[in-house]
Amino acid sequence: MSCERLWNRAGSAGQERGSIVRAATWTGVDEVSVETVPDPQILNDHDVILRVRRTTTCGSDLHLLGGYIPFMRAGDVLGHEFMGEVVEVGRGVRERRVGDRVVVNSFIACGHCWYCRQELYSLCDNGNPNPGITESLWGQSPGGCFGYSHAMGGWAGSHAEYVRVPYADVGAFVVPEGVSDERALFASDAVSTGWMGADLAGTKPGDVVAVWGAGGVGQMAARAAMLLGAERVYVIDRLPERLAQVREHVGAETIDYSRTDVPAELREVTGGRGPDVCIEAVGMEAHSSGIQGAYDQVKQQLRLQTDRPSAVREAILACRKGGSVFVLGVFALMVDKFPLGAMMNKGLTVRGAQVHGQRYMPRILEHMARGELTTEHLATHVMALEEAPRGYQMFKDKTDGCVRAVFTP
Amino acid sequence: MAVPRLLDSLRGAATQAGGALLGRLQHVRLPGLGQSSVPEDPETAARRWRAVTVLCSPEQVGTGADLPAPLAALGDRLDLRITPAPGDRGTELAARYRDRPSDDDLRALRSALRETKQLIEVGEVLRVDPAPHGVRTPTPQGAALEGATARAGGEGVL
Structure with a gap:
């Protein structure tokens, strides 16, 4: 037995587990497998x-799957929203206990x-x-992220048992009684990311807000804007089932x-002004028509720009x-024809960020507990972890109205 | 037997190349890629102060034998500069070698500064390995990334 294993036995408390677990892994461009991996250990x-x-x-997983973020190795465990x-707890953990039901932010931040x-948790100096x-x-390094390539720390992802x-004291939050797993799950990233966008964009009571993208993040950005007092919120997409979800659930x-x-529609509905706040929730594989x-x-495709x-x-x-x-x-590197003029x-303020989720999750969970934020509808396809390849295929192709494939390891 | 040896050799070369590429990436000057505005002569670049800002008082950094272990391990080869950072941002901890450092020396210094900062701010150095993973199908890209990752703690613009 190694010293490391001895330390783990001495330095942590928890339940006995097996030595291997099942996990969904990236095995190549557009390839997902479910395979056996070693059981994770407490290392800090x-x-x-x-x-x-x-x-x-x-949606940001699709950039990994498609090879647009070339820092994945075959066998890397996917998943960052869980x-x-x-x-099991390490000896330095103060706030979390064995048995706690928690939701974890996708970004790894030290809190110190x-x-x-x-x-600004996603910018943590000590997470990557x-x-x-x-x-x-x-030029600078942001924090680390679960299951999101070796550029973001090489952390094993959550699509595993x-x-x-x-x-953990900084990034794991106890789920209130009465909040379902499906609701709490999306506090991990979709809701916290959307909330951050609406908040840091400066949404105020009376604002008109436009959101590009009706996926999980876009829907939750719209909902957050409403809870922050926006007078009117518009969500832009092309998929009828997602737009229907926006009208019904958001x-x-x-x-x-x-x-x-x-732009013409937005000018018409805003008295010619345009929206006060515009939130982009699409990312580097945006679809667009025409030229x-x-x-x-x-x-x-020619790698003359990395992002669309x-x-x-x-x-x-x-x-x-x-x-x-x-x-x-999520964007990786550089784009062309950016309208800088x-x-x-x-006189616009343009801002972006990965999710500072730890800042928002306590408030989000309170809204969830009061029924003001519901997310269960996003989980259109709940399936066993063994079905992850099928889930990702459906999610990528957007077949059968798939908004999010959720796995139950 | 020759083919497996050749493949091993190619993978080894890809691993070396990945690490070397990462070491040179910040010196590239292409539109949208690279960090240097002008190329500096190697002597000047090697003698630059490497600095991190640590959220603590200057006294908490320590001096001499009281320095955190990663910096103390580099011994008296270093000059250190410890100054308060403006705007309550903590302490600027800068270091450079007294003699002309090699690339390996600079990697060791970057790692030491990052680990020192973590020890002071968090109390431990974050470890990622061994991270659970599935089968690592051997590919040139995977080998190159392995090489880059192995050196990533000691590379970068620091």
Whole structure:
């Protein structure tokens, strides 16, 4: 037995588990497998081990699957949006206990560095053990993220029976009694990301807010904007089942971009001003019609740009003078034909971030407990972990109205 | 037998190349990629102060034998500069070698500064390995990424 194993026995408390677990892994471009992997171990004092109860696909996973973020190795465990039960705690953990039902933020943050103290948790200085990669690409390194490539720390993801959660006192939140697993699950990322976008974009009572993308994050950004007092909220997408969910479950109005000139519609419904706040929740694989769509596809495939930014462009052009644009979708590196002139001359505030979820999750869970935030409808397809390849295929192809495939390890 | 040896050799070369590429990436100057505005001569670049900002008082960093172990391990080869950071951001901890460092020396210094910061702020150095994973199908890209990841704690713009 190694010293490390001895330390684990001496330094943690919890339930006995097996030595191997099942997990959904990235095995190549557009390939997902379910295979046997080693049981995660407590490696740091502030870790807990979680038995995963629910773990969901996220639109940003598709960038990994498609090979657009080239920092995955075959065998990497996917998944960053999850909840479960604590089964083992490290000796430095103070707030969490074995048996706690918790939801965990997708970003790993220490809670002690200057960025964490500013509640900018996804920028944590101490959450990414591979800072050299992202520093070389972006100049600085953000925090780490579960199951999101070696550029973001190489952390094993949550699509597994068990997952290790570092800095658990900071990132794992107890789910209130009465909040279902399916509801709490989305506090992990979709709701906290959407809430952050609406909040940091400066949404105020009386604002008109437009959200690009009716996936889980976009829907929750719209709902958060409403709870923050927005007068009117519009969500833009092309998929009728998602737009129907927005109307039924979020209570926002919808625009089908495949049939409607979006900036013209937004000008018409805002007295010619444009929305006060524009939130982009699409990311680097945005769809677009006509010449723009073809242009972006070709340039991305030729690697002349890494990301397709059509929704960001449209948000900047549609936003009112002096308004605010928040980029929630995941982008990797660089884009072409960015409307910098519109941004500057219209006096826009453009901001983006990965999720500072620890800042919002306590408040989100309170809203969930009061029934003001419901997310169960996002889990359109709940299935066993063994079905992860089928779940990802449905999620990617958007077949059978799939909004999110949720796995139950 | 020759083919497996050749494949092993190619994978080894890809691993080396991945690590080397990461080491050079921040010096690239392409539109949208790379961090350098002008190329510096190697002597100047190697002699730059490498700095982290630690959320603590200057006294908590320590000096001499009281330095956190990762920095103390580099011994008297280093000059240290410990100054309060503006705006209540903590303490700027900067270090550079007194002699001309090798690339390996610089990697060791970057790692030491990052680990020192973690020890002071959090109390431990975060470990990711061994992370559970499935079968690592051997590919050139995987080998290159393995090489880059192995050096990622000691590379970057620091």
